[in-house]
Amino acid sequence: TMVTYLRGLVCYLLVACLCLSRSVATAFATPSSATISSHKKLSSSSSVLHASSSTTNEGYVQVSRSDGSEHQLAYRIVRPMNLSSQQAAPIVALHGGPSVPSNYLYPLEDVIPYRSIVFYDQLGCGKSDEPTDISQYSIEDSVQDLEVLLKKLGVRKFHLYGQSYGGILAFEYMKSVAESSSSDSQDDAKCLSAILSSAPSNVAQVEGEFVRLLDELKKTHSKDDGKEELTEAQLQELFRTNHQCRITPEMPPKLKEAYANAGTVWRGTDAIKEYVATPPEVDASRMPSSLILRGEYDFVSEECV
Numbered sequence: 001t002m003v004t005y006l007r008g009l010v011c012y013l014l015v016a017c018l019c020l021s022r023s024v025a026t027a028f029a030t031p032s033s034a035t036i037s038s039h040k041k042l043s044s045s046s047s048v049l050h051a052s053s054s055t056t057n058e059g060y061v062q063v064s065r066s067d068g069s070e071h072q073l074a075y076r077i078v079r080p081m082n083l084s085s086q087q088a089a090p091i092v093a094l095h096g097g098p099s100v101p102s103n104y105l106y107p108l109e110d111v112i113p114y115r116s117i118v119f120y121d122q123l124g125c126g127k128s129d130e131p132t133d134i135s136q137y138s139i140e141d142s143v144q145d146l147e148v149l150l151k152k153l154g155v156r157k158f159h160l161y162g163q164s165y166g167g168i169l170a171f172e173y174m175k176s177v178a179e180s181s182s183s184d185s186q187d188d189a190k191c192l193s194a195i196l197s198s199a200p201s202n203v204a205q206v207e208g209e210f211v212r213l214l215d216e217l218k219k220t221h222s223k224d225d226g227k228e229e230l231t232e233a234q235l236q237e238l239f240r241t242n243h244q245c246r247i248t249p250e251m252p253p254k255l256k257e258a259y260a261n262a263g264t265v266w267r268g269t270d271a272i273k274e275y276v277a278t279p280p281e282v283d284a285s286r287m288p289s290s291l292i293l294r295g296e297y298d299f300v301s302e303e304c305v
Contacts, residue, residue, distance in 0.1 A: 055078060055079055055080075056076060056077065056078055056079075056080070057076070057077045057080040058074070058075065058076045058077070059074075059075060060072040060073060060074055060075070060128075061073050061075060061148060061149050061152045061153070062148075063123070063144070063145045063148050063149075065135075065136055065141065067135075069131065069133075069136060071123055071128070071129040071131060071136070072128060072129050073120055073121065073122070073123060073128045073129075073145060073149060074120060074121045074126060074127035074128045075118060075119065075120035075121075075149065075153065076102070076118075076119045076120070077116060077117070077118050077119075077153070078109050078116060078117040078118075078119070079114075079115065079116045079117070080116060081116075082114070082115060082116040083116040083118075083153075083154070083155065084154070084156070085115070085116070086157075088114055088115045089115070089157045089158050089159055089192055090115055090116035090117065090118055090155060090158050090159070091108070091112065091115055091116070091117045091118070091158065091159045091160075091161050092117075092118045092146075092150070092155065092158050092159070092160050092161070093105045093108060093117060093118065093119050093161045093162075093163075093166070094122075094146070094160065094161065094162040094163065094166030094167070094169050094170050095119075095121070095122065095163060095164075095165075095166050095258070096163045096164025096165040096166045096167075096198075097122075097125065097164070097165050097262065097263070097267055097268065098122065098124070098125075098137075098142075098165045098263075098266055098267055098268065098271050098272060099122070099124045099125040099262055099263030099264075099265075099266055099267040099268075099271075100125065100258050100259065100262045100263075100267075101121040101122075101125045101126025101127070101128075101258050101261050101262065101263075102119040102120065102121055102126065102258070103126070103254045103255075103257040103258040103261065104252070104254045104255040104257070104258040105119060105161075105163065105254075106119065106254050107252075107254060108161070118149075118153065118155060118158075120149055122142055122145065122169075123136065123137065123141070123142070123145060123266075124137060124263035124265055124266045124267070125261065125262055125263035125267075126258075126261050126263075127261075130263050130264075130265055131265070132265055134265060134266060137265070137266035137271070139168065139169065139172055139272065139275065140172075142169050142172075143169065143172050143173050143176050146169065146173050147173070147189070150189040151189065155189055156189055156190065157189075157190050157192055158189065158190075158191060158192065159191070159192050159193050159194065159195075160173070160174070160191055160193075160194040160195070160288075161194070161195045161197070162194065162195070162196050162197065162199055163197045163198060163199070164197070164198050164199060164200075164300070165199075165272065166197075166199070167196035167197055167198065167199020167200075168199055168200070168272070168275060168277070170194050170196055170199070171194075171196060171199065171277060173191070174191055174194060174287045174288055174290075175280045175284070175287065177191065177285075178280045178284040178285045178286065178287045179280055179281050179284045191288045192288060193288050193289050193290065193291075194288055194289075194290040194291070195290070195291045195293065196290055196291070196292050196293070196305075197293055197294070198293075198294045198295065198298050198300040198305070199292075199300070199305060200275075200300050200304045200305065201276070201277040201304065201305060202275070202276045202277070202304065203269050203272050203273050203274070203275045203276070204273060204274075204276075205303070205304050206269070206299070206300055206301075206304045207269055207273070209299055209300070209301050209303070209304055210299050213239070213242075213243055213299050214235065214239060217235065217238050217239060217242065218230065218235065221238060239299075242297060243297055243298060243299040244298075244299065246295075246297060292305055
């Protein structure tokens with residue numbers, strides 16, 4: 001079936017990236033985003049794993065901001081017993097949006113049966129805190145949150161998978177490490193490779209592509225008599241089935257879950273509309289090898305990655 005084929009393709013691409021050796025990294029040129037109020041928080045100093053099943057651990061880690069404020073980030077680790085594996089390093093999955101939580105990435109568990117996978121909801125969405133102060137959010141803060149998460153969970157060697165805004169975050173994290181004078185320390189976490197999936201290198205450019213594709217749909221599906229226009233809901237559904245999620249007529253349940261728990265304070269391309277990926281500094285260390293991919297009909301077009 002098409003779903004089986006797609007799962008196999010995703011698995012093949014993941015394995016291909018995880019097996020990359022010393023080929024030239026392309027990541028420098030391309031990067032390249034409603035809170036559950038009843039979630040249970042840990043104490044401010046706690047990052048202890050809590051077993052919810054034999055194969056999954058969930059909990060919270062605390063992050064802070066320069067103004068002294070503290071927030072909780074929710075994480076979920078699949079196959080936690082393999083987290084320190086030397087033969088099969090874990091995958092750290094970074095969701096998009098900004099502020100569309102990790103639920104829609106959970107199917108990765110089904111195509112990667114032997115590695116630990118670390119999911120977490122970035123600040124402002126899912127089970128993590130959602131401060132209303134917009135100053136608590138930025139790409140730089142998100143990079144620092146990732147660093148804190150890796151350290152508190154004891155993740156040392158890992159692969160990154162970043163989807164959409166998550167790909168921007170993965171790129172900026174790798175660039176930050178490459179530009180850091182202490183990045184060669186044996187105590188530092190080490191990213192072995194990355195997959196940047198539908199991650200835009202220029203947000204303004206991808207917004208322009210969105211408008212172009214939307215206009216094309218309007219023209220293609222306009223009524224012959226020119227009098228009856230598509231409703232906004234019909235147009236958005238056409239866009240989804242053509243350029244966002246084509247494999248099923250209905251939105252997949254995990255994607256529905258993610259949208260239902262998306263944040264509202266710092267969300268979507270408006271939150272990062274000025275972002276443009278830039279190469280690392282000339283004296284930076286080598287960045288990890290990366291696989292850049294996108295869907296054939298994705299609105300994050302070939303020119304945008």
